[in-house]
Amino acid sequence: MTLPNTMKQWVYAQPMINSKVSPEQFALVETPMPQPAEGEALVQVKVMGIHPRVRISMAPGGTLQLGQSETDFACAVVVQSRNPLLQEGDVIACQTGWQDYALVSSASGPVGYAPPSASVKELNGTNSQWTYVYRPWLVTQFPAEDLIGLMGTTGLTAYFGMREVGPLMPGDAVAAAAVTGATGSISAQLAKAAGCYVVGFAGGSDKCRWAVEELGLDHCIDYRSPDLGEQVRQAFPDGVDVFSDGVGGPVTDEVFTVMNRYGRVLSYGFSHDIYADEVTARPKRSPNASPEIYRARLRRTFGITDDLERIVQEKQLKVEAWIVSDYYYDRLQAENDLARLVDTGRLTPVNTVFEGFDNLPQAITSMFTGSRYGKLSVRFS
Template identity: 50%
Template sequence: MPTKLRQWIFARPMVNDVLGPEQFELREVPIPELQQEQALVRIKLVNIHSGTRARMANGMTKLGDTDKSNYACAEVIQSRDGTFKEGDVVACQAGWQDYQIVSSEDACVGYGPASDLTKALNGTNSQWNYVFRPSMVKMWPSEVLMEMFGTSGLTAYFGLRECGPLIPRDHVAIAGTTGSVGSIAAQLARIAGCHVVGFGGGPERCRWVVDTLGIDKCIDYRAGDLAEQLESSFPQGIDFFSDGIGGAMTETVISFVNQNGRLFSYGSAAAYYADKPDAPRQRPSLRRAFGISENVEAVLKKRNIKSECWIVDAFYHERLRAEDDLSRHLRSGALKPVNNVVEGFENLPGAVAGLYANSRSGKLQVRFDAN
């Protein structure tokens, strides 16, 4: 068994909110002795969340510490916890490190408590800590397990279901189409037979959206004529709007949503990727955090637009059904995973910094263990 783990920490404050590899420092620390109801896992792959920089800027990840809220795929190598058996492949929250001790008794980091139904399904106190079914591990590599069957795929799946159902005559707008949730939502809307229009930043990104995801059209939101493109793309208006962006784009697009239309809001990429993260303040409501401003609320009320705004763990007690449905689409070829995998534990700082400096598609992930 290993006696030490490698860990990246947030070592130096950002200057002018610019995040670079120099903000990170590598350290080695002893692995504590395993206690009852604990398991030691080897981290195989970590998802990099778009809110990572904001957590560092706002003190949620403190100087000298690692970000403990990452969503990771890991293998159990030693266990004194009845939920986790040696050889299990698990999802868990983890720091920027290659080994970690987990426990079925642990609560989640950075989120509200899990529901009783989710606790019962997972056998843990955290919605993010659970054992993947062996059949899933056999069929899909770590990057697909953590994207399609993690928060991204399940957000898209439950969002379209809860704010739907989508029917073939629907005209669907998908903001954040090059992102992890948006790329899956666009494909699921296409599978449902809808007319699907995505959004991309520039002609090249728009070509990628149409060619890779197989949807009908893509709007270049950087072209300076967003309203004109929306009017041209949706002459009959928008029936369903999936929005992970927030900000000015949301206010523009919502004006094209039809009477009795639907809005699914799941994120705030506009704030996460802004040049300057929001300053610490009293936590806003989830609707405000996800870009549903007072102006947007007024349009929703006037047009009787159904709106859903939640974090996906509200439906995690149903994740096995979602995994089966998504697996069926993947195996048929109708649904494609979109991963952006950086290889190597040593490359994590550059990957995190690059998230805010480089264009990318899909979920950014860092693979620590190629096995």
């Protein structure tokens, strides 16, 4: 294929004002098209996933500095290669900035994450848990937004998370926060597929109605309700066995009060803080922090306060603060199982896709101003 002479990239150009994200924060730049060196491959980004943590990255003191491009997860196709592991035409998962082309190397480690385990390196054939070649049948069966969503970090967080806090048993009472979000929509459906009684949480009556009608949940609670605690108790008269929580804050506090003894909690995010009126930067992960220290910090970041830790001890709850890539050695089985659930109609990928590279700023802004469902991504080509 004939490549352009330049590549395009969006950068963070102006600080947020009062923690508000708008298209004016971003600027488009062009640079000469890079050429792959020995061991590298040039990829064309097909779909870029957008994560709400970008707002925290953009906060004063955050990881994203002016003039930089956020690194996120992408689905891309190899267009030139000097790496035998990344062949021209391969469709791959990788980390890139907000750009339409990028250089990728199987020798490069992950950006912003600890190195993968030896088993994950062997499976991927790369030094990053996020860089791997999709199997051809997946590329044929699923569009790129599903590869980066359902088959990416969000879907696999739900799959491995619900598996590890399980087993999910028919009749289990499951509370699922953020069911209109990327991971919550999948974890709630996985619980329904296992025969559980599932109550979701969403913001507003329209989203709650969507969760019941489109995801097939038994009930959905508006987390903004002034009588949130009473609604939780009414929805779970016999308590909660499993809680899928990517939110933290009041929803987490209320659900913990009705958790059954020996209940299980998947804690994978902190959207209550991400979507707060004011956001502050989070400290970077220390490369020397032990896994135990890191997990303890994750629990606090995800809203497991000292008061909730006391409930954990009293009720002997199993609480997993989630690092999805720990389980990527079993990624092929996860892909197989998720695809089978889609094939049999028991799981529906949920995506909001913006079309066009030029619309990336609008896509990011929409995450904090508009109504979206499932995984937000931008299709570049």
